Amino acid sequence: MGKLIAANWKEHPKTEEEARALFRAVARIKRPRGAEVLVCPPFIYLEGIAAQYGIMETDRRRGLALGAQDVFWAEEGAFTGEIGPKMLRSLGARYVIVGHSERRRFEGETDAAINKKIALALRDGLNVILCVGEGPAVRRKGAAAAKAFVRGQLAKDLRKISLEKKVVIIAYEPIWAIGTGRNDRPEDAREMARFVKSWLVAHKRIARPKFLYGGSVNGANAADYVQLKEVDGALVGGASLKAEEFGRIVNAVKK
Ligand code: PGA
Numbered sequence: 320m321g322k323l324i325a326a327n328w329k330e331h332p333k334t335e336e337e338a339r340a341l342f343r344a345v346a347r348i349k350r351p352r353g354a355e356v357l358v359c360p361p362f363i364y365l366e367g368i369a370a371q372y373g374i375m376e377t378d379r380r381r382g383l384a385l386g387a388q389d390v391f392w393a394e395e396g397a398f399t400g401e402i403g404p405k406m407l408r409s410l411g412a413r414y415v416i417v418g419h420s421e422r423r424r425f426e427g428e429t430d431a432a433i434n435k436k437i438a439l440a441l442r443d444g445l446n447v448i449l450c451v452g453e454g455p456a457v458r459r460k461g462a463a464a465a466k467a468f469v470r471g472q473l474a475k476d477l478r479k480i481s482l483e484k485k486v487v488i489i490a491y492e493p494i495w496a497i498g499t500g501r502n503d504r505p506e507d508a509r510e511m512a513r514f515v516k517s518w519l520v521a522h523k524r525i526a527r528p529k530f531l532y533g534g535s536v537n538g539a540n541a542a543d544y545v546q547l548k549e550v551d552g553a554l555v556g557g558a559s560l561k562a563e564e565f566g567r568i569v570n571a572v573k574k
Contacts, residue, residue: 321353322545322572323488323531323552325448326559327388327416328360338364339371344562346372350382351573355552357414358559359386362402369411386414389422390445392435404443414446416554418476420494430475437487438480446486448531448554449476451515455495462507465493466514473518482519488529489515490554496534498557505543508532512549538567545572 326345332338338360345358360368365385368374374385391401407415417440418433433449440447453468469491477487491511496503503511512530519528532544533554544550545568552572558564 320355320529320551323355323357323529324545324565324569324572325357325386325414325416325490325531325552325554326359326565327419327533327554327556328358328559329388329421329556330361331560335364335367339367341560341562342368342372345559345565346383348562348566348569351570354569354572355382355384356569357384357386359388359414359416362387362389362407365407365410365412374411384413385411386416386446386448387412388416388419390415390417390436390440392432392439394439394443404440404445408444412445414448415440416448416450416490418472419450420452420492420497430472433476434478434480437476441480441482441485441487446488448488448490449473450490450492450533450554451476452492452494452496452534454493458493458495462510466511469511469515470518473515474522477523480523482523482525486529487525488531488551489519490531490533491515492533492554498535500535502535502537502540503532505540505547508544509547509549512547516549536568538564538571541568541571546574 387407394403422428451472453465457468516528519525529551531552531554536553536555537558
């Protein structure tokens with residue numbers, strides 16, 4: 320993996336027609352060498368997009384992949400409304416986002432549930448993007464408090480999970496930076512990247528841990544993050560819904 324530019328469409332757009340049009344525009348973005356693009360649309364659009372573009376979960380070469388925004392912790396069963404990892408893979412998803420702060424907040428998702436989701440998703444062959452990040456009250460206490468908070472999330476969310484031959488990418492998304500236009504200072508994101516990576520090496524024995532920054536990334540500021548050697552890409556919300564803007568982010572990988 321070079322730099323991963325991941326689009327989190329969240330609950331957008333409202334119709335499948337719009338979703339296909341947006342994906343079509345994203346697929347047309349010329350990707351610089353070393354940039355991989357991941358699109359995470361709402362579950363229901365995965366199948367149509369994968370079919371139209373012939374995207375398969377096994378397809379690792381073309382630099383354009385599909386992922387889901389969540390997954391459940393059981394493969395199948397009496398769990399109304401839930402979607403399991405094998406279902407996602409069968410639709411062409413190669414990645415899944417787990418533990419996004421909006422799910423923690425609006426769906427009451429706990430670290431224990433996130434831990435189970437990651438364990439099953441990895442077992443079933445999905446690459447996981449685990450979202451962590453502190454809220455404004457913690458950040459006001461300073462960098463040490465933010466690191467302690469993130470360390471706590473990592474420890475709980477990855478508890479008893481062996482990461483040998485598995486892909487877990489950590490997306491650091493400070494809650495106060497998501498959708499606010501107040502992106503983190505690149506030097507602070509870099510410091511968090513170093514901290515998270517050294518934690519992963521020490522506690523999970525990952526030789527080459529991966530770290531994404533997320534939170535108000537746009538075409539104008541993306542290069543400040545994705546060109547850092549400690550940062551392996553970006554997780555993009557709002558700006559991923561405008562193909563042109565997203566294209567600028569993808570191209571920020573190029574030095
Ligand atoms: P944002 O969202 O880019 O709109 O701030 C990022 C995210 O929540 O993944």
